[in-house]
Amino acid sequence: MRNILKLHNRLFFVFILISILGLLNIFSVSRSFGEVLFIRHVSYVLIGILFYFIFSRVKIPEWKELSYVFFALAIFLLIFVLLKEKGVKRWLHIAGVSFQVSDAVKPLIIYFLSMMWFKNKKAGYRDSFYLFFLHSIPFILVLLEPDLGSAGYFIFLFGVYLLFSRFELKIKLLYVFCFLSLILSFNFILFLIFSAVSLLYVIFNARFVTGDKLFLTLAILMPGLTVPFVFNNVLKEYQRKRIIYFLNPSKDPRGAGWQILQGKLAIGSGGIFGKGFLKGTHKSLAFLPQAHSDFAFSSFAEEFGFIGSSFLILLYFLLLRDLFNLSLNLGGFSSYFVLGVFASIFYSFFTNLGGVLGLLPLTGIPLTFFSYGGTNFVIHSMLIGLSVSFMK
């Protein structure tokens, strides 16, 4: 009991600490972008903390019927935003409040999917297909906005749930192989090595019956062989280019590569101790695009150096580790729910920093609790609050 209380306090403490560092950074950035950003973000943080307190005290019912209602509402919102005629199809304006739909529906969808995974007892191939289908619905709707970065979360969540779930190894491997085959298909040598090793493993493993072996072989070879074929032979040149830029904007000669370089310049010029608070030069020269949202980490790293940025990374590590441990300590539905919250913050952490540090393509995902943005902050505060509420 004492242990759990401690965890509860630590989660809150780390969440607040990251938010304060984020506020400092936005204050510094907003001096060249206009103070209004900072003032707005302060109000987002206050609303977020309020949401944290409200939702950490409620007792969430665990009803299957309710989860269907939630899912239907989420799908309705995601379709509704697609029907907008003009502008970016990511935002909805209801009763004077604007919010980013793909973030706003997260609590509803996590609730529904947790329930589905928790209630699923049979754990056969068909069940996994069904669950994958459920995950792909929000994925496709967000992809149509179009927002590949945010959509990716739902597939990522599937992977996390699958590993966590009690599906047999062969089913987990089926999806892992599919995924790896797809990723590696763009490099022939890697694909060859991967397929040889995994095929040997599958074929000479006595645990698998013939049917499983067939399935797994297909999973290893099919995506890797068909995707490059379609890509090279069916698609036209301009379609290929569009897909490459879509998947990896930094290859686009019109600018993303330049952004990453500028981000690295900002981070690198911070050195060990940084240039000091408010003394960063890159953002004020408008070198850094999106210094308050996508590239928030870069401007922070410039001003606070290796000391500051590694401290920030460790704070995220603590937050993620605690959420994961909490999920393990809880049971049943709540365990899946907290894992969904963990997955959301983990996804934002590694796609945002991975993009900024040049390890992954840029996705435009903000760094949760640190970057500027209302919906993302408030929704994740609420999710942390809900996670804490399960401890009681």
Added chain:
Amino acid sequence: MEKIFSNKILKFSVYFVTVLFLFKIFEIQILKGEFYEEKAITIKSKKIRLPSKRGRIFDRKGRNVAYWRTGFRLLRNGEVFLEDVSFEEIVNYLEDPDSSKIFSVYALPYRFYPYKNIYAQTIGFTGLPSEKEIEEGIDPLLRTGKSGIEKFYDEILRGKDGYKFLLIDAKGRVYSEETRPPIEPVDGKDITLTLDFELGRYIDSLFKPYEKGACVVLKPKTGEVLALYSKPSFDLNLLTGKREKEELLKILNDTLKPLLNRAIQGLYPPGSIFKVITSLIALEEGVIDTNEFLYCQGKYRFGNRVFKDWKEEGHGRVNFFRGIEVSCDVYFYEVSKRIGLKRFLEYFEKLKIFDKTDIDLPGEKKGFYPTIEFYKKRYGKYGYGEGNALNLGIGQGEVLMTPIEIALLFGAIALEGKCKKPHLLKNKETDYFELPFKSENIRILKKALFRVVQGDKGTGRLAGVKGLNIGGKTGTAQNPKGEDHAQFVAFFPFENPEYVVYVIVENSGMGGEIAAPLAGKIIKWIYEKYIKAS
């Protein structure tokens, strides 16, 4: 066992990502920190605007009437010092041995209008974008259309500026150019108009003796507008370049209002021209017989009031055709009495002649016609009556029309019912404008309009052109502030009308004496340049 293994993978991935990121920032900030620091301190980015060119405007004969010329902008220590100067002027500054200042010169495209003041209000001018336009994402230095065609077709004509990005070292020298690919400027698209600028220049020469006026020439079959002239005008080139703000202020303060496009914004009493509407209503309602004669003594008694004819001694025996030919007021007082105020007002509601013509220009005004409510408000509940109908019938009532509306009305009369609405962009399709009268009645009216120009007593005979049959109508609008506005409107060739010409000369006198001969010269020009040539 497997479950625990899977959870370990998840936990391991958190550790792995954290360590990977820590290693990466260690590499960027500490191992390569100095390298990045040096680069970041010494190099600044600079955005250089690559101006786009605004689309050109051509007239119907392919003459280039708005394009761009090169002008120079001189910067001293990075700030604009001289705008739109010639190269010779720049050389003067650069040769100055005393100047220790850093000068830089930019060659920029400036708008140029070779026809200067011809159709200036119709073409319109450009200027720096308004705050609202900047909010909508237009570059603060990109000029947008402010009036006329330049405004109406701004989205076609306007280009999109590009930028290039230079890296500049601490001393302001260019460090490298190609760090970030430049955004190429996109030029605006050209447009071709239906206007004839040589005709405009000719009309301007005819208007030389007069201060104010307007002229419209259009082709009713297609809606093409050949001339949309308004005087006084101004040189469009004054509103682009170094002194544009002062010049615009000067033009705005001019009491003659040169910015007003009288052809579409001037509201005038149509005067006797309006007798065509009175005639058409009377024919449609069957209140007159075209062969019925009246005797005009120069006066018309109505109750205890006497209404005068414009010709004091009267016109003698007058039937419908004679009435139009000599523009006999007495005849039309009688016709108006028979129509009655109520019927007039009903027709005004029905007729579309007071509506905007929807020409492709901003700021078009619509005409004005009275209603019962208007009379009650103006004259009191019992202060108006059938006497108002008599004034309406000869066009001296409260009715006001713009030149383009009158020209369109005559287009529809010339084509016996309907014609195309006017437009300035070539090949633009417009709707039909229709009159709610039987074409046989319009044909009767046309016969009378023929006599206005071709008859020996016709008020518009001074508009006559040898070898060409013309139909038309004069109008003299009484003006309480001074001399009358002389007006004349004509269509020709009478047998197969292709053109409508409308002329108004403000404060000049009688329509038949001033406007008709002026219009006659324009008709002759068109006859020679267009009809004979084809």
